[in-house]
Amino acid sequence: MNPKLQWLRNKMNSLDMQGIIISNPINVRYLTNIDAEGTLLLTRKENIYITDARYIEHVHSILTLYDEIIVYDINDVSKDDYENFFLFCENVGFEEYYTTYAEYKELIRKYKINNLVETEHIIEKQRMIKDEEEISNLTKACNITDECFKYILGYIKPGMTEKQIAKEIEDYYNSRTDGVSFDTIVASGENTSMPHAVPTDRKIKEKDIITIDMGCKVNGYCSDMTRTFFVGEILEEVKPIYDLVLKNQVQTMQDFKDGISTRLLAKMVENDFKLHDYDLIHSLGHGVGLEIHEAPYISYKNDTNLKENMVITNEPGIYIPGKFGVRIEDTVQITKFGCVSLTNSDKNYIVI
Amino acid sequence: MNPKLQWLRNKMNSLDMQGIIISNPINVRYLTNIDAEGTLLLTRKENIYITDARYIEHVHSILTLYDEIIVYDINDVSKDDYENFFLFCENVGFEEYYTTYAEYKELIRKYKINNLVETEHIIEKQRMIKDEEEISNLTKACNITDECFKYILGYIKPGMTEKQIAKEIEDYYNSRTDGVSFDTIVASGENTSMPHAVPTDRKIKEKDIITIDMGCKVNGYCSDMTRTFFVGEILEEVKPIYDLVLKNQVQTMQDFKDGISTRLLAKMVENDFKLHDYDLIHSLGHGVGLEIHEAPYISYKNDTNLKENMVITNEPGIYIPGKFGVRIEDTVQITKFGCVSLTNSDKNYIVI
Numbered sequence: 001m002n003p004k005l006q007w008l009r010n011k012m013n014s015l016d017m018q019g020i021i022i023s024n025p026i027n028v029r030y031l032t033n034i035d036a037e038g039t040l041l042l043t044r045k046e047n048i049y050i051t052d053a054r055y056i057e058h059v060h061s062i063l064t065l066y067d068e069i070i071v072y073d074i075n076d077v078s079k080d081d082y083e084n085f086f087l088f089c090e091n092v093g094f095e096e097y098y099t100t101y102a103e104y105k106e107l108i109r110k111y112k113i114n115n116l117v118e119t120e121h122i123i124e125k126q127r128m129i130k131d132e133e134e135i136s137n138l139t140k141a142c143n144i145t146d147e148c149f150k151y152i153l154g155y156i157k158p159g160m161t162e163k164q165i166a167k168e169i170e171d172y173y174n175s176r177t178d179g180v181s182f183d184t185i186v187a188s189g190e191n192t193s194m195p196h197a198v199p200t201d202r203k204i205k206e207k208d209i210i211t212i213d214m215g216c217k218v219n220g221y222c223s224d225m226t227r228t229f230f231v232g233e234i235l236e237e238v239k240p241i242y243d244l245v246l247k248n249q250v251q252t253m254q255d256f257k258d259g260i261s262t263r264l265l266a267k268m269v270e271n272d273f274k275l276h277d278y279d280l281i282h283s284l285g286h287g288v289g290l291e292i293h294e295a296p297y298i299s300y301k302n303d304t305n306l307k308e309n310m311v312i313t314n315e316p317g318i319y320i321p322g323k324f325g326v327r328i329e330d331t332v333q334i335t336k337f338g339c340v341s342l343t344n345s346d347k348n349y350i351v352i
Numbered sequence: 353m354n355p356k357l358q359w360l361r362n363k364m365n366s367l368d369m370q371g372i373i374i375s376n377p378i379n380v381r382y383l384t385n386i387d388a389e390g391t392l393l394l395t396r397k398e399n400i401y402i403t404d405a406r407y408i409e410h411v412h413s414i415l416t417l418y419d420e421i422i423v424y425d426i427n428d429v430s431k432d433d434y435e436n437f438f439l440f441c442e443n444v445g446f447e448e449y450y451t452t453y454a455e456y457k458e459l460i461r462k463y464k465i466n467n468l469v470e471t472e473h474i475i476e477k478q479r480m481i482k483d484e485e486e487i488s489n490l491t492k493a494c495n496i497t498d499e500c501f502k503y504i505l506g507y508i509k510p511g512m513t514e515k516q517i518a519k520e521i522e523d524y525y526n527s528r529t530d531g532v533s534f535d536t537i538v539a540s541g542e543n544t545s546m547p548h549a550v551p552t553d554r555k556i557k558e559k560d561i562i563t564i565d566m567g568c569k570v571n572g573y574c575s576d577m578t579r580t581f582f583v584g585e586i587l588e589e590v591k592p593i594y595d596l597v598l599k600n601q602v603q604t605m606q607d608f609k610d611g612i613s614t615r616l617l618a619k620m621v622e623n624d625f626k627l628h629d630y631d632l633i634h635s636l637g638h639g640v641g642l643e644i645h646e647a648p649y650i651s652y653k654n655d656t657n658l659k660e661n662m663v664i665t666n667e668p669g670i671y672i673p674g675k676f677g678v679r680i681e682d683t684v685q686i687t688k689f690g691c692v693s694l695t696n697s698d699k700n701y702i703v704i
Binding site: 094174196 | 404405406407409410446448449450451452453454456470515519523526545546547548633634673674
């Protein structure tokens, strides 16, 4: 059996769970490499993947005997089959953060489960710690992101629109990777004041401030990087804010290490911003893996201790409504005594 | 108040519901035009949208006084505010098909709701019937899809890869619309046997069969069209299958009208396929609107009677594993006594 399924079986044992229903396709992919629509069941004795005719060919092409996963076409699963899968299972786990209330009721009805129990993100928690292969994929995605950023700095010229620049980034990624890990943000001038700006037809002009938030996927694993830079010259009013954001980004990088509290990290940046009369209006960072946003979340609302081989973003930002915003973000691997930044583009003032 | 919110308030009255929590962003967009992350609450007296700092500027730019929606920054909503929103509400509705089991428990806790009741897709059911403005947007998206298909037929040459063709379609859409409504499918040769094929580096060659499934969005509204066509000549073994798919697609078009059962429509195609020893392995069609797949679903599993101004797809397909597949799909508006196809590209044998 593949090591991730074996891990899950051991975990289930320790939780007195005799069966589990995995519905979240990202968790299915993490455990099995299957990238399709379907449901993974771990029953007392078998690993079963139920999918439909659209995916059967693809699923068979991914799995090997070694995976020990039996694949069913959903149209061949009878009412009795469903009721037999978890026969004699006292507790069956489900993903309460993924399964809708309507689906929850349907699971109980369809599988005739007596005790459908919450699993409290067990797989997501395991996904926080990346193995060697995952880190290799994340590193590749980050390297290509650095290269793409370098390329795009040379590409941007006054007169181009935000949309045009975003498209060039996406083309760059599409020809080298699985594609973007999220919709590329290219914001210029006053548009930079919106953290989630969508690229517009606004044309880049002299003295503009530009924020680009970009990332791609390699074998399903995401990168995430933001840089804020300038056309021709840096407006004086932007400098102190850029410096404050950068100072906090660098400080956070120095504080990152196995054991440190995510709440504390976010609080420190928040306090320093507040001292200067600014707010941190979004979280300081988030885990990155098969999803662009995944656990752990680096925010005052959430307390996790960072652990070796977590991969997270570090992205403080300050936004002055209607005027401009500055955000600087790297994707970072936590190590025993510190961290390694996987994105490595320049963070000092960049003027193009 | 805008007419869609007014409709919902009337509906709530008739269901003895004094409050409702709308979490699905597509439903929020349908009711308010807001395209952001947040929650819409209809309380006894007020319409409230709770979002976070990232979207506040955008939301204010969308809403007018006429909408009568009060916008809150989630950070300014206190524990007491939450508990007061639905004070004296006997029944509060929630979206049980969207809300996870964990969120459901959290809603009860946070809002102190006594009776959180299922709403059985009330908004999705209303969304099935399109108004004039929605049909205008859908028609535009379909027209651009016809134009794009015409363009792409002239563009494709042997030696090009599936990925390259998909990219050309996406570029066409990106420069004229809000972008694609789903990942474009370009499948060639044996890849056409997978209904959900992802474009590969396979190069188009003489005598190839090609299936393209494509669509774009205009003001959020989607188009969806598939054509199967040929390079140089049509293989003899494909013809009878193409003819059978086309016959059923045309027959379905003739059967579409206000009042007809979706199950019956699917059954008729299925039976005709079975008579020829083939199966209909996916649904015959689906609603199209703000989502590329939405109610109603045209399948034997689902019984709805079609109604005037529903917009749905008609997409029979036959797939011979490892060999080839044929699918022909249009987006169609149901009328009182028949239907109007919104996509109108040629469906007879197309040879490029």
